[in-house]
Amino acid sequence: MARMLWDEACRLDQSLSSLGHYFSYPPEYAQTLTGGLTNRCWKVVLSENESYVWRPVTPITKAFSISRFQEFQILNALKPTDLAPSAMYLNDHGLLVSWVEGSTSNNDIKLDALLKLLGRVHEFDATKLPIAPFNYTARVDHYWILLNEQNKVEPFLSIYNQWRLTPNLVDVGQVLCHLDLAGHNIVRTDAGNKIIDWEYATITDPRLDLVLSAEMMGEKPLEVGYRYCQLRGIEDVDNWIEGIIAWRPRAKMMAMLWYLLAFQLWGDEAYFLTASQIAEDLTVSSDT
Incomplete structure (x- = not known):
């Protein structure tokens, strides 16, 4: 710094x-x-x-x-x-x-602690928040439109077309979501853990939030989903797991486009390599 x-x-x-x-x-x-x-x-x-x-x-x-x-x-x-x-x-x-004075948790925060924080965010009464709900398709389309033609190539093009629409799922509610919650955005303070960097926060399906956090934490999304439901006493677990399965490739595709756009804006080759790795993972998973 x-x-x-x-x-x-x-x-x-x-x-x-x-x-x-x-x-x-x-x-x-x-x-x-x-x-x-x-x-x-x-x-x-x-x-x-x-x-x-x-x-x-x-x-x-x-x-x-x-x-x-x-x-x-x-x-x-x-x-x-x-x-x-x-x-x-x-x-x-x-x-x-x-x-916020304290120390960032980086990757050493326990999964249960993170999920309890995420649960508190999701339980917040967001009905009076004067913000529009998140539109997944509009967001990924926005990223795609901003990309240069040299980045709109295979395999990125096929993956974008395959996963650009919102999944048709049983509704579990639209809630406040952070969409970037992992150890790097949690600060340990004398009064407990606090969450920082709310710039991607919005109102959307909490199952998308769970998938994004699981991927950033290097955890298995389904195991994260089961544990989250257990901690919150959620009974319709099947609907949550079905949603996590449906959101996972879409969350990864959105991250792929994010890294492609970051590469275009900053010119750092590491961003392109990350986007390419995500594309490879999605291609392999769709072939198996």
């Missing part, structure tokens, strides 16, 4: 200058944050006991359909739960949230 004086940081990222009217005095310094694949955020430090995270609006966030306004609405709604950082300030250039 690069640490620099506030004026220097503002010259490097002009969106930080938009915070000038929010703070009563200039911050001591700003520090680039690493770890996020989508966001390139800043830790803004006013004093030893007062820090924030600046989450800017950039061409990258727009390419991935990330809305800081929606993130702001979700964080505001979650404030009574103490599950997430507090949303402090929103403008056209980004979102300022409270800094």
Whole structure:
């Protein structure tokens, strides 16, 4: 993480200058944050006991359909739960949230702890959240449209066409979902675990959330589904497992497109290799 004086940081990222009217005095310094694949955020430090995270609006966030306004609405709604950082300030250039002091869990968080957190998110009453439900087909179509023609080739083209439609499933409810919950977005604090980075959060099928978390944690999605149902006392387990099976290839295809788009935007070959590996996994699974 690069640490620099506030004026220097503002010259490097002009969106930080938009915070000038929010703070009563200039911050001591700003520090680039690493770890996020989508966001390139800043830790803004006013004093030893007062820090924030600046989450800017950039061409990258727009390419991935990330809305800081929606993130702001979700964080505001979650404030009574103490599950997430507090949303402090929103403008056209980004979102300022409270800094969560603690240590990230990375990949060492226990599965049950993660599933209990996920269950708390899914149990949150999202009926009054002023956000539109997630549209899976619209999202993957958006990623596909943004890709250059040289990336719209086989096997990516066939996989996209095969899995671009939402599965026809028994409805288990549309709930608040994080869609990026694994150890890297969980912070251990003195008051318990908190979830950060809500930029992909939305209202959708919780079985998609389970699949995405299982894949990021390196766990078997079906085992994750059974354990989640057990922890929450869910009785219609078959409908949940059926949904997990149906969502898994679609979640992987969406991730494949995400990595292709990331490769196009940043030029990092590692993103293309990851997209190619996902495509290979999907091709092999469909052939067996």
